[in-house]
Amino acid sequence: MARYKAVVSYDGSSYGGWQKQLNTTSIQEVIEQALAKMHKHDVAIVASGRTDAGVHAIAQVFHFDSEMKIQEKHWIKALNSLLPKDIRIQSVKQVTEAFHARFDAIGKRYDYLISNDILNPFKENYMAKDAHKLDVAYMQECATVLIGTHDFTSFTSNKIDPRKPRVKTITRLEVLQEKDHVHMIFEGNGFLRYMVRMLSQTLIEAGKHRITKADIKKMLEAKDKHACRYKAVPQGLYLVRVDYADDEEQN
């Protein structure tokens, strides 16, 4: 028996999110089915964290245990031949038995994309759309309030477990004007449920001059789950990377 760390890229458009649940197809379930077909028995996978319905991943990480002895390139080929085309395994590497995709993650990067091109049908599932021209320089200035270590209670779901710590560190928050969209980059040691989407929409509202940098500071300092009523749509969100200690390379 050996433990494997896998990196997977997925287009979340057709799924009810990462986590298995009733009445919708989850990415976890589809990958576990592919593994079960290979193994002729159930194989559970554990991800670095969930992604919500419609959210995409460039490089989500999960681990699983297997008695099969297969070379990396054959793992990739075998799994991808059993998976739908919108879920693609990028790498499968043997790791020590102690490795845990969730507990060992020390950092994550999420990107959020907003298109101004509201009549473009190709971006429908892949970017948020906003007819307003966003003030990217002001969004970047507002972002400075959020960078650093804070209690992000104001920027998470109401349903959060009260025993869980809500102090997180954002190490990088950039707002970039690309050719045909606005691109936000969030890096930190971890993110609470809905946190990236709530912060994204808050910055978008600032980009439309509907709220100010002072408003955002007040929201953050309130540490109140009712302080922020903004949440950006899922299709603009991408889990880009999960970092682990002594990671040499990451897809």
Add this chain to the structure above:
Amino acid sequence: MARYKAVVSYDGSSYGGWQKQLNTTSIQEVIEQALAKMHKHDVAIVASGRTDAGVHAIAQVFHFDSEMKIQEKHWIKALNSLLPKDIRIQSVKQVTEAFHARFDAIGKRYDYLISNDILNPFKENYMAKDAHKLDVAYMQECATVLIGTHDFTSFTSNKIDPRKPRVKTITRLEVLQEKDHVHMIFEGNGFLRYMVRMLSQTLIEAGKHRITKADIKKMLEAKDKHACRYKAVPQGLYLVRVDYADDEEQN
């Protein structure tokens, strides 16, 4: 009663092509349903030409007749509010009664995209995928054989109407290496059924050095519907533009 010329952009992934047919949803049918809702009676639309199942359009053109007096921006809003998000009307302009979207078209541009990034789940419906590194310079050299006025019988569907002329003029055929894909641009006075996809795959085979420039010349000169057995997948194909005489602007 007035005639209108409309430009529409669509993601063809979920449709059985432009043209109405049994057992599949067509783009034509969906747009006609939206017009019928607005008009409270049937309204037929006529496109510049069909696109096949899975093929996309940046700017397909169609015409229709209407007794409704509406400003352009309201036509766009009203139709888009009734259409699914993967079909977006870009413009609606009143034209003379003599205008005909198919008969008056004097030129078209189609683009074909091939990705080398076969593990990328986001390109699945939007590019052809090929694990080979294509020799783009050689593809461009082979393309010179095809530019100009030729009988393209070798590069069209078997089912073509024998009475229809198969002489077409390609005015531009470029093969470009973009950052993460190969991009082909076809411009001409018109294209036969499957012609762009058959030419695309022929050039792709040349890009893999499976056939030569001389083979392509022989295929073209054969004027034989069995001469070319290549046809690229539909998801890489985009109808980019339809040209009309005295067009000032085109979306």
